[in-house]
Amino acid sequence: MRLPPSVRIALLAAAAALILAAAYLGLVAVEVPESWRDETAPDMFRTMFFHVASAWVAYLAFGVTFVGSAMYLRSRRLEWDALAASSAEVGVVFCTVAIISGSLFAKGTWGVYWLWDDLKLMMTLVLWLVFVAYLALRANMPGRQRRASLSAVFGIIGVICIPLSFAANRIWVTTHPTVIASSSGDIGPGSALALLLSVLGFTLLYVLVLGMRLEVEHLRDELEALKSRVGD
Amino acid sequence: METLVNMYIAYAVIWAGLFAYLLKLHLDARRIEAEMRALREALDARGK
Numbered sequence: 001m002r003l004p005p006s007v008r009i010a011l012l013a014a015a016a017a018l019i020l021a022a023a024y025l026g027l028v029a030v031e032v033p034e035s036w037r038d039e040t041a042p043d044m045f046r047t048m049f050f051h052v053a054s055a056w057v058a059y060l061a062f063g064v065t066f067v068g069s070a071m072y073l074r075s076r077r078l079e080w081d082a083l084a085a086s087s088a089e090v091g092v093v094f095c096t097v098a099i100i101s102g103s104l105f106a107k108g109t110w111g112v113y114w115l116w117d118d119l120k121l122m123m124t125l126v127l128w129l130v131f132v133a134y135l136a137l138r139a140n141m142p143g144r145q146r147r148a149s150l151s152a153v154f155g156i157i158g159v160i161c162i163p164l165s166f167a168a169n170r171i172w173v174t175t176h177p178t179v180i181a182s183s184s185g186d187i188g189p190g191s192a193l194a195l196l197l198s199v200l201g202f203t204l205l206y207v208l209v210l211g212m213r214l215e216v217e218h219l220r221d222e223l224e225a226l227k228s229r230v231g232d
Numbered sequence: 233m234e235t236l237v238n239m240y241i242a243y244a245v246i247w248a249g250l251f252a253y254l255l256k257l258h259l260d261a262r263r264i265e266a267e268m269r270a271l272r273e274a275l276d277a278r279g280k
Contacts, residue, residue: 043236050243093253097246104242205250212257219264226271 003211011208018201025194033188044108049194053202055098059162061091069155081148084155086213088131095128120168120176127161
């Protein structure tokens with residue numbers, strides 16, 4: 001699969017427009033909600049528009065890895081494996097962004113970059129580690145089909161961490177705030193709109209990056225096939 | 233104020249990282265395409 005240049009430009013433009021609109025609303029126009037004004041650094045609330053969107057994309061990307069892995073095991077078609085692997089890599093990138101932006105929030109709000117006894121943070125770290133291990137496994141395993149089969153099993157098992165990471169602050173007592181507590185949230189309509197625009201923008205960015213990563217994966221496969229022909 | 237400035241700086245760095253990743257993907261694709269062109273030429277030269 002190759003995204004035509006016009007589609008890439010359209011995706012990039014739409015993602016940039018949405019993210020810039022969210023950034024203007026979230027960083028400049030929106031007031032810090034009442035419930036956040038007693039925090040040490042209330043303005044750190046604005047991290048949310050970036051942090052939540054990147055965490056959402058990480059969950060989405062790892063979910064796509066799960067679907068790709070399951071479909072590969074069912075059909076044994078390498079296209080599904082390419083989708084799973086590409087989405088896992090993009091997911092790790094966005095999960096890294098979520099962890100870094102979360103750490104910045106933690107430093108501003110709690111005074112430390114990381115809380116080792118917070119289950120939300122730890123489950124997200126485990127999720128990130130599982131998919132980093134997935135990529136390391138793929139990078140060091142010879143044999144295209146064997147690599148695809150083993151990483152598909154790994155990708156399916158790894159998905160268990162997504163609901164655990166997402167729901168940790170809802171199931172257990174954690175320091176991590178639950179921003180979206182109800183259908184409308186307690187953040188106000190302006191912040192909710194900024195968050196929605198941000199999530200949409202990041203989702204489009206994910207589609208663009210996934211398309212580019214898939215292209216690289218397919219080109220690598222073609223190159224391997226060509227190399228084996230030259231070697232014959 | 234200092235917290236906000238630090239946050240903006242950190243986010244600028246994160247965005248730079250994201251765009252560097254996009255650039256890496258683009259350059260990887262172009263490098264592999266160039267390698268494939270060279271291999272196809274080698275195959276053509278050998279009459280395969």
